[in-house]
Every structure is written in structure tokens, then in C-alpha cells.
Amino acid sequence: MANSMTGFGRGEASVGGYQFSIELKSVNHRFLEIIVRAPRHLIGFEEQIRKSLQGRFQRGRIEVHVNVVETEGMTRLVKVDKDLALSYDKTLKDLALTLNTAYETDIYRLVAFPDVLSVEDPELALDTLWGACAEALSRATDSFGQMRSIEGEKLTTDLLLRLDLITKYLALIAERAPSVVTDYQERLQERIQTLMGEVELDETRLVNEVAYFADRASIAEELVRFDSHLAQGRDALRSTDSVGRRLDFLVQEMNREINTIGSKANDLTIGQQVVSVKSELEKVREQIQNLE
Numbered sequence: 001m002a003n004s005m006t007g008f009g010r011g012e013a014s015v016g017g018y019q020f021s022i023e024l025k026s027v028n029h030r031f032l033e034i035i036v037r038a039p040r041h042l043i044g045f046e047e048q049i050r051k052s053l054q055g056r057f058q059r060g061r062i063e064v065h066v067n068v069v070e071t072e073g074m075t076r077l078v079k080v081d082k083d084l085a086l087s088y089d090k091t092l093k094d095l096a097l098t099l100n101t102a103y104e105t106d107i108y109r110l111v112a113f114p115d116v117l118s119v120e121d122p123e124l125a126l127d128t129l130w131g132a133c134a135e136a137l138s139r140a141t142d143s144f145g146q147m148r149s150i151e152g153e154k155l156t157t158d159l160l161l162r163l164d165l166i167t168k169y170l171a172l173i174a175e176r177a178p179s180v181v182t183d184y185q186e187r188l189q190e191r192i193q194t195l196m197g198e199v200e201l202d203e204t205r206l207v208n209e210v211a212y213f214a215d216r217a218s219i220a221e222e223l224v225r226f227d228s229h230l231a232q233g234r235d236a237l238r239s240t241d242s243v244g245r246r247l248d249f250l251v252q253e254m255n256r257e258i259n260t261i262g263s264k265a266n267d268l269t270i271g272q273q274v275v276s277v278k279s280e281l282e283k284v285r286e287q288i289q290n291l292e
Contacts, residue, residue: 003292004151005060009144015132019071022136024144029061038066058242059292226257244291
């Protein structure tokens with residue numbers, strides 16, 4: 001079955017005191033667009049995340065939210081920038097001398113200056129972090145894909161029902177089509193008789209005129225092509241490939257055929273069925289915008 005382009009998924013994984021949680025959500029888009037939002041220190045994972053998603057999805061605007069939190073207390077290291085502290089101290093001494101005022105070194109004041117003291121987290125290899133991130137991404141992708149599949153199945157069921165309904169309308173058109181020529185011949189004959197009165201009717205000219213009309217009003221080719229488009233549409237909907245753009249093209253072709261049928265047939269009964277077909281095609285067109 002075809003997949004929907006809308007979906008949501010979430011996955012979690014932990015490593016070395018960190019817990020990754022990744023959320024995926026998507027909306028309709030003509031192509032595949034992946035937007036990754038991750039903490040600054042994990043910016044290097046963005047390309048790997050994109051490649052992973054590109055291998056599974058073909059269409060949709062997918063937003064990826066990567067969150068990392070600590071799951072347990074961690075031993076942190078305090079680092080002292082001695083050179084910077086000495087520079088602050090020397091600058092203050094020089095300032096005191098310039099202002100002719102007393103100055104005594106105060107270590108507590110020095111460590112309060114920016115960047116003299118800094119707290120560092122214990123080092124954790126990026127490949128270890130990526131392992132947890134990839135695990136969380138895999139779980140999120142699985143639930144995300146499942147939701148898109150379920151939604152796609154519902155859309156497929158609805159679209160197949162609409163294609164069946166269109167098929168019924170086309171069957172009514174095909175049934176009515178032969179009568180169009182017969183009705184035209186009767187109307188033409190009555191009109192000529194009314195105008196000519198007792199004058200003998202030229203049967204040859206009448207036959208030629210009717211034959212010309214029948215050829216001009218024939219919709220057999222359009223019905224055959226339309227039926228082919230319907231068959232291709234059903235095959236596409238039952239496929240697991242990305243089918244949205246293909247179906248969009250087929251609906252355009254169906255609209256072209258039904259417009260031709262309406263203009264060539266020039267019949268009230270067929271015209272009513274044409275309106276019904278076009279109405280269903282518009283609903284089909286709207287629905288396939290949601291398919292991958």
C-alpha cells in the first residue's frame with residue numbers, strides 16, 4: 001500500500017549518563033526536505049541523520065528534533081586558566097599604580113572574572129554518542145514509518161473506492177454513447193422533413209452527415225485511455241513505492257480525457273456523468289497530495 005506523507009514518531013536511547021530522545025514529524029511536500037534541530041555540540045550528527053532518513057523516505061517535509069539530557073550525576077572537572085588569572089592580576093596592579101591607590105591580590109576576586117574558572121564534562125567519544133543517537137533515531141523512524149503506513153492504508157482504501165465509483169460513471173457513459181448518434185440521426189431527419197415538407201429526402205446525404213457526426217462525436221478512444229489510467233492508478237496504489245507524483249500525473253490525464261468526452265459527446269445524459277466524474281477526480285486529486 002502507498003504511504004502517507006504525514007506522521008509522527010519518537011525514540012529514546014541512553015549511553016554514558018546521557019539519554020537521547022528523538023522526535024520525527026512530517027507534513028506534505030512536493031519533494032523530500034529534512035530539517036534537523038540538534039544541540040550545538042551534536043551539530044556533526046546532522047548529515048548522518050539526513051542520510052539515514054533519505055534511505056527510507058522519498059517525499060515530505062520531515063522535522064527532526066534531537067534532545068539530550070543527563071540521566072545520572074556526573075563527575076565534572078574544574079579547569080583554571082592560570083595565564084588569564086595572572087593577566088587579570090597584572091592589569092589590576094597596573095591600574096592601581098596609575099590611580100596611585102593600594103592594591104592587594106585577592107584570589108577570590110580573580111576567580112570571579114570571566115573564563116578564569118570553567119567546568120568541563122568528562123570526555124565521551126563522539127562515536128559512542130552517535131551509537132545512542134542512531135539507536136534512538138532507528139526507534140523513532142520505525143514508529144514514524146508505521147504511522148505513515150497506517151495513514152497511507154486509509155487513504156488508499158478511500159482512493160480505490162473513488163476510482164471504482166468513477167468506473168461506474170464511465171460505464172454509464174459508454175452505455176449511453178451509441179444512442180447519441182441514433183438520437184442525432186432522428187433529430188436531423190425530423191428537422192429536414194419539417195423544412196423540406198413533401199420534397200423527397202436525399203438518403204445518401206443524410207447517411208454521410210450522420211457518419212460525419214458519429215466520427216466527430218466518437219469517444220471510444222477516450223474511454224479506452226481513461227480505463228487504462230484507472231488501471232495504472234489502482235496498480236500504483238497497491239505499490240509500496242513512492243507513488244504521489246505518478247498519481248498526480250494520472251489524474252491530470254484523466255481530467256483531460258473526461259473534458260474531451262464532455263465536449264465531443266454533446267449529450268445531456270453524458271454531460272451529467274461527466275460532471276460526476278470531474279467531481280470525484282477533484283476529490284482524488286486532493287487526497288493524493290497526502291501520499292508519498
